[in-house]
Amino acid sequence: xxxxxxxxxxxxxxxxxxxxxxxxxxxxxxxxxxxxxxxxxxxxxxxxxxxxxxxxxxxxxxxxxxxxxxxxxxxxxxxxxxxxxxxxxxxxxxxxxxxxxxxxxxxxxxxxxxxxxxxxxxxxxxxxxxxxxxxxxxxxxxxxxxxxxxxxxxxxxxxxxxxxxxxxxxxxxxxxxxxxxxxxxxxxxxxxxxxxxxxxxxxxxxxxxxxxxxxxxxxxxxxxxxxxxxxxxxxxxxxxxxxxxxxxxxxxxxxxxxxxxxxxxxxxxxxxxxxxxxxxxxxxxxxxxxxxxxxxxxxxxxxxxxxxxxxxxxxxxxxxxxxxxxxxxxxxxxxxxxxxxxxxxxxxxxxxxxxxxxxxxxxxxxxxxxxxxxxxxxxxxxxxxxxxxxxxxxxxxxxxxxxxxxxxxxxxxxxxx
Amino acid sequence: xxxxxxxxxxxxxxxxxxxxxxxxxxxxxxxxxxxxxxxxxxxxxxxxxxxxxxxxxxxxxxxxxxxxxxxxxxxxxxxxxxxxxxx
Numbered sequence: 365x366x367x368x369x370x371x372x373x374x375x376x377x378x379x380x381x382x383x384x385x386x387x388x389x390x391x392x393x394x395x396x397x398x399x400x401x402x403x404x405x406x407x408x409x410x411x412x413x414x415x416x417x418x419x420x421x422x423x424x425x426x427x428x429x430x431x432x433x434x435x436x437x438x439x440x441x442x443x444x445x446x447x448x449x450x451x452x453x454x455x456x457x458x459x460x461x462x463x464x465x466x467x468x469x470x471x472x473x474x475x476x477x478x479x480x481x482x483x484x485x486x487x488x489x490x491x492x493x494x495x496x497x498x499x500x501x502x503x504x505x506x507x508x509x510x511x512x513x514x515x516x517x518x519x520x521x522x523x524x525x526x527x528x529x530x531x532x533x534x535x536x537x538x539x540x541x542x543x544x545x546x547x548x549x550x551x552x553x554x555x556x557x558x559x560x561x562x563x564x565x566x567x568x569x570x571x572x573x574x575x576x577x578x579x580x581x582x583x584x585x586x587x588x589x590x591x592x593x594x595x596x597x598x599x600x601x602x603x604x605x606x607x608x609x610x611x612x613x614x615x616x617x618x619x620x621x622x623x624x625x626x627x628x629x630x631x632x633x634x635x636x637x638x639x640x641x642x643x644x645x646x647x648x649x650x651x652x653x654x655x656x657x658x659x660x661x662x663x664x665x666x667x668x669x670x671x672x673x674x675x676x677x678x679x680x681x682x683x684x685x686x687x688x689x690x691x692x693x694x695x696x697x698x699x700x701x702x703x704x705x706x707x708x709x710x711x712x713x714x715x716x717x718x719x720x721x722x723x724x725x726x727x728x729x730x731x732x733x734x735x736x737x738x739x740x741x742x743x744x745x746x747x748x749x750x751x752x753x754x755x756x757x758x759x760x761x762x763x764x765x766x767x768x769x770x771x772x773x774x775x776x777x778x779x780x781x
Numbered sequence: 782x783x784x785x786x787x788x789x790x791x792x793x794x795x796x797x798x799x800x801x802x803x804x805x806x807x808x809x810x811x812x813x814x815x816x817x818x819x820x821x822x823x824x825x826x827x828x829x830x831x832x833x834x835x836x837x838x839x840x841x842x843x844x845x846x847x848x849x850x851x852x853x854x855x856x857x858x859x860x861x862x863x864x865x866x867x868x
Contacts, residue, residue, distance in 0.1 A: 604826035615822035663799040666828040666852045671782050673795045762822040778801050
């Protein structure tokens with residue numbers, strides 16, 4: 365089933381009776397060439413690129429719940445490539461390029477909107493850092509514009525520029541960044557993978573990983589055993605539990621990150637605006653809701669809901685930055701479970717078990733990584749070599765100390781990111 | 782979330798700084814790289830009961846081991862580190 369303007373018009377005139385389910389609902393087969401554990405954005409993207417780029421179609425995605433029911437449906441939908449350090453820089457740059465062609469490639473409207481991401485700064489020192497980061501982004505081949513105070517004012521005049529504690533000195537603007545409809549990204553990859561023959565299996569919980577003589581041989585699931593010589597763990601939020609099935613302990617601590625949305629309002633915030641000093645960022649969805657969030661609650665949690673102190677902190681930061689937001693009413697809030705790695709950067713790598721691959725540690729940045737992560741993991745699984753964009757996302761960097769990607773410069777330890 | 786400080790009683794979560802898993806009290810005795818890597822980076826990260834270290838920095842200043850559930854946020858109890866850790 366192909367989407368087009370003509371098709372939408374025709375269906376609209378004929379009672380929308382021609383639409384069909386976007387993917388099959390197959391029972392699991394006893395054997396696949398590869399099995400992907402986890403039907404979130406990253407898992408579905410991995411399956412899609414395995415089929416589309418490497419002709420591996422005898423594969424399955426196993427999802428405990430429903431597709432897109434985890435973090436890919438619980439984030440604040442921001443897409444950007446404004447990283448500073450080698451490793452992250454080329455990875456997110458590649459991911460953003462994939463985003464830019466994604467709707468055409470998938471024939472699916474992900475509502476990708478390159479409305480720009482504006483990072484504010486509030487001192488001379490922060491301006492120097494913003495200039496340096498902008499230069500890193502430009503060196504990587506992406507875009508960055510250093511704005512002075514008046515440049516920011518012309519773009520977002522409603523901010524409190526003369527705040528006593530955080531007066532606005534300027535901002536680093538990343539025009540190609542933006543937002544996308546998060547559910548649609550999961551659905552688009554699912555549909556694309558299914559069209560290429562991938563079996564997408566929901567309500568199928570993996571309960572064990574079979575390993576013989578150091579090689580993976582398959583998985584045990586709530587719907588029976590499945591044999592496969594290649595198995596990928598793509599379950600950020602539950603990585604420690606699934607990796608434990610293969611006898612692994614990971615450098616991951618799970619934390620809750622909250623987000624909020626207001627009632628629908630008329631268009632007022634045209635970009636993604638981030639206020640790093642207050643740990644606050646905001647954008648406006650196409651429905652009109654202001655979508656915003658803050659920092660972690662900062663204690664290990666799998667509750668998928670947070671506590672009131674961080675909610676209060678986020679609201680205070682919002683009022684500090686843009687007092688006009690005070691009249692908007694918060695509609696709902698939610699929490700996602702973050703795979704926090706010691707250096708704040710992700711892992712796409714092999715494991716000590718032959719044929720077993722690991723994709724984890726996305727911290728609070730997993731959504732924008734969805735295409736790049738799927739592309740790189742598919743490349744690693746199909747060719748046995750890491751993709752150039754993800755060659756530094758190694759699991760052993762914590763043990764060796766080589767290639768750590770500590771963007772904030774705080775040290776590679778838990779609770780510092 | 783409120784945490785039971787053994788000295789001050791039940792206090793607001795905002796008075797405490799979260800350090801991480803209480804496994805950090807078990808410092809390796811040898812200089813083996815594996816042991817230190819496990820100590821600094823690797824975590825059990827359980828979905829369920831856990832023991833972690835909190836610093837009552839805006840209260841009495843004590844280091845506290847809190848036993849709680851990471852899925853429900855239920856708190857079962859707390860002891861002082863100095864009572865639990867001979868070091």
